[in-house]
Amino acid sequence: MKRRAGRQATGTALARYQRLECTGLWRDTPEAQRREVVVRMGEATLMLTDPRSEEVLSHWSLPAVRRLNAGQRPALFGPGEDALETVEIEDEDMIAALKTVAAAVRAAKPHPGRLRGVLIGGTLTAILAVAAFVVPGVLVSHTAKAVPAAKRAEIGQRALDDITRLTGAPCDGDLGLPALASLAERVFGAENTPILYVLPEGLSRPAHLPGGLILLPKSLIDEESPDALAGAALAESVAAQGSDPLLDILDHAGLKASFDLLTSGELPADALDGYGEEFLRQLPVTVPDAEMIAAFEAAQVPLSPYARWRDPSGESVKGLIEGDPFKGLIPSPLMPDDDWIALQSVCSG
Template identity: 60%
Template structure:
């Protein structure tokens, strides 16, 4: 969340529970760009990633402060560091302001820009309205809209796979691919997802088969890497607004609120959508920079090797023994993320 960059290097200790029945466990808490990263203080391995906009304090006015990664979450985090508590409070206020209580100044700015954009949209193309609206939606609201799109997708696929050891391994894989600061939230869906997807709010969705049918984490890591590139190539909120329509887009621009029904059916639309094509040169550069072999990903998404032949042929790590992306026991746990 770009408005909160002053907190990016903030770290503190905390006490984490996987479930209410578990013992509290010491963790290192690190404030990232869009996530809160919880890691083992001895090994440094990530044990959980929380989406910053979804975090809620569950004991307002009481000490020590206790947070959860969502309304229905089983995990909890106990904090007594005032700077970290203040940072999470700032995030919550930003989410509330962007999604439920748009400020007067923001309303004036939105209304003023809306008039100009509506005129442009009438005179030029509907795409002008979508493009401008996408450019002014703040990060907190993007995350909220992305969550709504995820909720619609869940109607089709079922809830994301939730095995706790698998989630820890998935968080560790995300951190290995993207680094500890700019780390997206990864989900694995139990059914219905045949190709990787992404959503506003830095959310990447992986097909179950990329994990359960693979010999290692490289294919899933490559899929996440490529989806992040697609996310940068085309703002993920643009196709979402195109689906929602001009009336819903105009309402978002003028009231900072997307109608409740605007995303009905968007989950099915995402599953049918054709992925944005990316140049092989850009893909290979990203794989090389992340030190991930490209061949496992290329073969996983195109077993015949026709569409991804150049990617596999020019793999910068072809023929080399790759360093493990995550430990073997983490890979085993990740393969069981959907419960076997």
């Protein structure tokens, strides 16, 4: 059996799924002569094509496909119990995939008290079950894209809870927290402002979690000004735009937990156990210098203080320092001195 990359299609992420392909013998009516065809499992259909001209002969809805001769070989399928068309298939992979679809369709039927359908409908669940059989990574990717904002925020907080087993609880000094929130609003604006957390130990670099959570190491509040702290938060938000942290969480949780999230809207209670160790070992996301410079210029935040905090020697961040849009200028203070002093006390109370 060959696998081909699916073509991009508008309006659905399913077009990126890889397609299963095999040969079969097709009849459009019971009296017709059998005809060799190429059977392709597409995004939501089973497509039958002429192997020479590649003309599409028939389209069948995947959830409607039925096995008509259980336990016999070659397997006989039709686009419904009473359909006239049939196709004989001997390829074991294709037979197994179609069996998986049928099982998923049965499982997708509504059950009282369940949250099935929170994220997707039953038909999409069936197709995604095939993705779990064929390409588990695609299922994880699609699940991450399907999770709504409120659920992402909940998962982000659950991940933070596991991380703080190792780092200690986020700093929450009474004077420091309002100052930290004020700095976040200055850097990101009043809308869609991420939530900033300063962790007391164990975190050596900025990091991000689902739900707009940005984690910052305590060493940033030991700097002379808030510029490095603001820059670290801004740089991590830029990195987050190109790196969905939910993918790493779902990879850790496993395929079954990802499928549970997709079909029921919930991750198992133990899905994030031990995630903190894995999170703290992750390498930082690489962002092109030009993208970083543009973000700092738009936010009116000097870039050099963050770059030199990241590498005091300046060698690995030379492009950021030279491209600092405020190099040689004296930018307006990001916050009053009193607020910065208060922010520096966030881990003290």
